[in-house]
Amino acid sequence: MSIGTNVFLVSETSSYCRLATIESIQINNTSQESIEITSETEVGLKFDIDAKKGLEVYIIVEDSGE
Numbered sequence: 016m017s018i019g020t021n022v023f024l025v026s027e028t029s030s031y032c033r034l035a036t037i038e039s040i041q042i043n044n045t046s047q048e049s050i051e052i053t054s055e056t057e058v059g060l061k062f063d064i065d066a067k068k069g070l071e072v073y074i075i076v077e078d079s080g081e
Contacts, residue, residue, distance in 0.1 A: 016040070016074060017049030023073040024066050031070070035062035 016022075020037045040047045041059035050058065060072070 016052070021075050022062075023075065024062070024064075024070040025073055026070050033064060033066075035064050035066060037061070038063055 016037065018037055018040060022035055022037065024033045024035050025031065037060055039059075039061040040050055042050065042056065044059075052058070060066075
């Protein structure tokens with residue numbers, strides 16, 4: 016995941032689904048350009064739209080055609 020990545024912000028309980036772009040990423044109050052998450056980690060994300068706490072983030076994966 017990196018700055019500029021398009022993601023879906025989803026809440027199944029409130030029927031909320033919006034497309035958003037990541038504008039900034041922080042781990043432990045340190046800005047990151049990109050990250051790879053391999054275990055449960057708290058990450059601060061800022062999007063190009065207003066997002067409320069508790070939403071699930073789905074990354075858009077493009078098919079490479081292989």
